[in-house]
Amino acid sequence: MAARPASDGRLGRMVLLGVTMVFLALFLLLPLVAVFVEALRGGVGVYLESITEPDAIAAIKLTLLVAAIAVPVNVAFGLAAAWAVAKFDFPGKSILVTFIDLPFSVSPVVSGLIYVLLFGAQGWFGDWLVANDIEIIFAVPGIVLATIFVTFPFVARELIPLMTEQGRGDEEAAVSLGASGWQAFWHVTLPNIRWGLLYGVLLCNARAMGEFGAVSVVSGHIRGKTNTMPLHVEILYNEYNFAAAFAVASLLALLALLTLVLKSALEWRYGYHGKGGGH
């Protein structure tokens, strides 16, 4: 391609940049600012009260609990799945990879409904659960299950390409030098994937705390019991308690910002690391 006049390129660049900036400001920055403005509209006192009243505390606790269960479970499953896909050949591999993406492609509401269908009173296992006095739907276990389902792909998807690219060579080398499977994993595999894994954990955690649709279906919205933070925000909002709704929402927004900062820091580190390794 022949070189174009510089002014032509500059104009195009400015238009592109302008459109992007306006779009960003309108659709991303403005709502974010609005959340904090609305949250603090009633003053700091109201803000603090909104996030420390018992139902809010219960919602925050439940959200943390759900994330504390869902994230480690998905780290374990994600590692196992990524390991299997990246390091071994087996029939049905491509089907497994497709299934890992299922939670991303299906609407979260459907994900929630699946669990109602399975574990609800009228569901497949409903009678058995009632007979054994086990509560899943409209209780914490249901929320945890739905969250695990929705956030499953984050760790696995982050690790599969990374581990596939790294291949089996390093692990084979470790084992040929006398390392056990566990030693090879701990001393060789884990350090090789640590940044990617952390990145996946971060995204998984953000989604686990922020998930609304699937959790909404299985939660039952019992105040102080089965309300997570996003559900709590919705209830407050529907009760026209805007200041409180935005106050709790601002916590979620803060979480999102923190995630972004950590993610950028990791990307910087990760990218730098990748270049060093590639020589």
Add this chain to the structure above:
Amino acid sequence: MSIAVDNVVKRFGNFAALNGVSLEAKPGEFLALLGPSGSGKTTLLRIMAGLEFPDAGTVLFEGQDVTGLGVRDRRIGFVFQHYALFPHMNVADNVAFGLTVKRRRERPKRAEIQRRSQELLELVQLGHLGKRYPAQLSGGQRQRVALARALAVDPKLLLLDEPFGALDAKVRKELRRWLRDLHDRMGLTSVFVTHDQEEALELADRVVVMDQGLIVQVARPQIIYDEPATAFVFDFVGDSNRIPVTVEGGRVMFGGEAVDVAVEPCPDGPALLYFRPHDATLVEEGAAGALPMQICQAVHLGGMTRIEGKIPGVDPLIDVRTGGREAPPAGRAAGLRLERARLFPAPAGG
């Protein structure tokens, strides 16, 4: 230590990587597995190492059946094609890895591990680079670190997968001699995989030529070069020329004329005559027993002359190297007398 494989078969899905291969490396021997890609040489090496397991057949170390043992329990040194150095560990820790993962009872003290690692780095002439990371080393240095790391566990058997494959030509030549020297000094038994025939011929005590999952020939480099067992070996090892001929009553015929050349007996019918570029000389046009050839190009290269010639009906051009000081003019018709050649029956249908 001696290593033997007996009648080993390995399939990957529908692809037969090894079709019944038997081989033995004697103690102290340096064997090269040579073949084109897909010939099964790397699979054979990995089966020796315990990184792959054969579908049939046995692997013996010193006569002991180790077929069922994994790589961890075979106590061999393995050098990977792309070195597989651990990127997050410095060079000294890489070399020490085999010692640090030993069971507590067998593990040397920390100071002893450090001393041993330093000793090995000095052995591979990298004593000053222990604190560097693999990404900060050149290809040749990484290769030597990989070797030092493999030697840390005191293996009696060293297996190397294309050890020089990723290096440039100059470094490759230096490392070759150095590796051979190391092998001799440490009294190792070594097997290495290569697709580079020059490397195999220079380095190995014996060369194992493989093709399509089978061993075609096992012999000393000189024998492989001078007396290739099959047309494939002749073609694959060294430069060669090929001329389709017919055998009639034990005589080699080309274009209705008898060709004057001493060859092994070959059954009557179509055959392929192979010869090295330096095993032929130019003679007068029409000389009895010589092949007719028209000179296309002649270049004087140092102590020899390289001639490209066309024999009617033969593709590609014939490559001849003579000691003559004068390059014959292009376009001249000449005769080509073969001093040494080998005759193989033409493959059916080919």
